Amino acid sequence: MADxxxxxxxxxxxxxxxxxxxxxxxxxxxxxxxAQDSLGEVVFYDxxxxxxxxxxxxxxxxVESVKAVSDVIAxxxxxxxxxxxxxxxxxxxxxxxxxxEGWLVKVKLTAPAEAEALLGAEEYRKLLxxx
Amino acid sequence: xxxxxxxxxxxxxxxxxxxSLYERHAELGAKLVPFAGWEMPVTYxxxxxxxxxxxxxxxxxxxxxxxxxxVEGPGALAFLQRVLSNDAAAIGIGAAQYSCLCNEGGGVxxxxxxxxxxxxxxxxxxxxxxxxxxxxxxxxxxxGFEVSVRDxxxxxxxxxxxxPHARGILTAAMGIELPPxxxxxxxxxxxxxxxxxxxxxxxEDGVELLIDPEIxxxxxxxxxxxxxxxxxxxxxxxxxxxxxxxxxxxxLSPEHNPIEAGLGWCCKEATGFVGSEAVARAxxxxxxxxxxxxxxxxxxxxxxxxxxxxAGEQVGTVTSGSFSPSLEIGIxxxxxxxxxxxxxxxxxxxxxxxxxxxxxxxxxxxxSPSSRKEK
Numbered sequence: 001m002a003d004x005x006x007x008x009x010x011x012x013x014x015x016x017x018x019x020x021x022x023x024x025x026x027x028x029x030x031x032x033x034x035a036q037d038s039l040g041e042v043v044f045y046d047x048x049x050x051x052x053x054x055x056x057x058x059x060x061x062x063v064e065s066v067k068a069v070s071d072v073i074a075x076x077x078x079x080x081x082x083x084x085x086x087x088x089x090x091x092x093x094x095x096x097x098x099x100x101e102g103w104l105v106k107v108k109l110t111a112p113a114e115a116e117a118l119l120g121a122e123e124y125r126k127l128l129x130x131x
Numbered sequence: 132x133x134x135x136x137x138x139x140x141x142x143x144x145x146x147x148x149x150x151s152l153y154e155r156h157a158e159l160g161a162k163l164v165p166f167a168g169w170e171m172p173v174t175y176x177x178x179x180x181x182x183x184x185x186x187x188x189x190x191x192x193x194x195x196x197x198x199x200x201x202v203e204g205p206g207a208l209a210f211l212q213r214v215l216s217n218d219a220a221a222i223g224i225g226a227a228q229y230s231c232l233c234n235e236g237g238g239v240x241x242x243x244x245x246x247x248x249x250x251x252x253x254x255x256x257x258x259x260x261x262x263x264x265x266x267x268x269x270x271x272x273x274x275g276f277e278v279s280v281r282d283x284x285x286x287x288x289x290x291x292x293x294x295p296h297a298r299g300i301l302t303a304a305m306g307i308e309l310p311p312x313x314x315x316x317x318x319x320x321x322x323x324x325x326x327x328x329x330x331x332x333x334x335e336d337g338v339e340l341l342i343d344p345e346i347x348x349x350x351x352x353x354x355x356x357x358x359x360x361x362x363x364x365x366x367x368x369x370x371x372x373x374x375x376x377x378x379x380x381x382x383l384s385p386e387h388n389p390i391e392a393g394l395g396w397c398c399k400e401a402t403g404f405v406g407s408e409a410v411a412r413a414x415x416x417x418x419x420x421x422x423x424x425x426x427x428x429x430x431x432x433x434x435x436x437x438x439x440x441x442a443g444e445q446v447g448t449v450t451s452g453s454f455s456p457s458l459e460i461g462i463x464x465x466x467x468x469x470x471x472x473x474x475x476x477x478x479x480x481x482x483x484x485x486x487x488x489x490x491x492x493x494x495x496x497x498x499s500p501s502s503r504k505e506k
Contacts, residue, residue: 040162040178041178041179041180043179046430046431065178065454066182066369066456067173069434
């Protein structure tokens with residue numbers, strides 16, 4: 001796994017998830033470097049179904065390491081329009097490239113203004129440091 | 132990810148005990164977790180890598196949290212025959228034997244290895260979580276026997292060195308004779324007396340070293356230099372589950388007897404051990420439930436506590452579940468209705484609301500080529 005990184009262009013949720021806004025009302029979600037490092041090597045990703053509705057701050061998927069299961073928390077509300085099918089055969093991409101090939105879902109946002117409550121990279125880093 | 136804090140807790144509890152290898156684990160960047168009152172490494176580089184190192188090469192585990200009890204005296208054999216389920220009279224000098232410690236109702240208080248160190252001198256290695264309660268159980272039962280039962284856990288660090296290359300590396304690095312499987316030998320390691328046991332908990336060939344805690348860090352460093360991979364309790368659990376070795380507290384408990392647990396082979400009721408009447412009855416009459424291993428067919432990873440279903444009804448409960456690094460599928464063990472506990476039976480595991488197809492399998496779930504070889 002690469003070193004810790006928290007890209008500036010992403011928004012962060014304090015439960016260790018990120019959102020990349022696309023256009024006015026779409027976003028891609030994933031888990032942060034810290035989340036994948038804490039969990040250890042991911043061996044299984046159980047995605048939600050396309051069309052499912054997800055709510056900010058609620059679990060929408062599960063990632064599992066050999067020893068542990070973790071809920072993935074939605075940083076914003078919306079409807080799933082795409083899931084990263086490639087993770088079914090290669091869940092380790094969540095560890096190897098959490099902000100790229102390890103993305104989890106693409107969402108049509110129902111409340112784009114929720115983005116204002118999310119953290120910037122600097123704020124998220126501070127949150128981790130203050131643990 | 133709210134569950135992270137539960138599964139990988141930050142260790143702040145200073146009351147936890149540390150083994151003599153604690154500094155070595157910290158230096159290696161191990162993830163340390165509380166386990167049965169000890170601060171133990173769960174993984175160093177990753178559970179899967181460590182697991183595969185043991186399957187293909189050699190790994191070492193600090194299992195110094197395990198307890199040791201010395202049983203000595205002219206009445207040692209008669210006492211062990213009374214409290215252990217297996218036939219203690221069959222343990223020759225320098226031999227090891229697996230056994231259950233049962234209560235009067237046949238419930239399993241602990242499972243353990245007994246080693247015969249000399250004519251009337253035995254060493255029992257207990258599970259750390261049960262060490263204190265085992266001692267409290269053994270004490271009263273020892274009355275009336277000419278025997279002393281001593282807690283000697285502080286005298287030993289325990290290092291399990293396991294894998295197809297474990298013996299070769301150990302012999303080259305330490306220059307000691309290794310005992311065959313299920314035997315033990317005495318040796319001098321680090322110029323201190325040590326016990327070398329041909330036992331393990333991984334399904335691979337290897338040994339377990341009982342050594343002076345003071346020299347454990349030097350031995351650890353020497354084996355690390357020789358290419359033995361440090362492995363945590365995470366890999367220890369996945370390795371033992373693939374081999375279908377029981378974990379007390381998961382697959383064994385006072386609520387289940389050895390017959391239900393598939394451990395009838397280590398119960399010799401003719402010896403009249405504590406619990407033998409209940410065990411004999413269970414063997415003769417059969418039991419409503421039995422422990423069986425299973426494999427998930429397709430996606431999903433079973434976890435402890437998941438319901439086992441047949442025709443939509445709950446017929447059992449998972450006692451151990453994990454991803455299998457060797458088989459790359461979800462595997463587990465659980466108690467279920469005896470008529471369904473046969474290899475090949477199709478069941479479902481309710482994994483947090485999703486019904487995952489599974490099939491009862493035969494033991495072991497994974498058989499290593501090195502363990503199949505005749506020694």
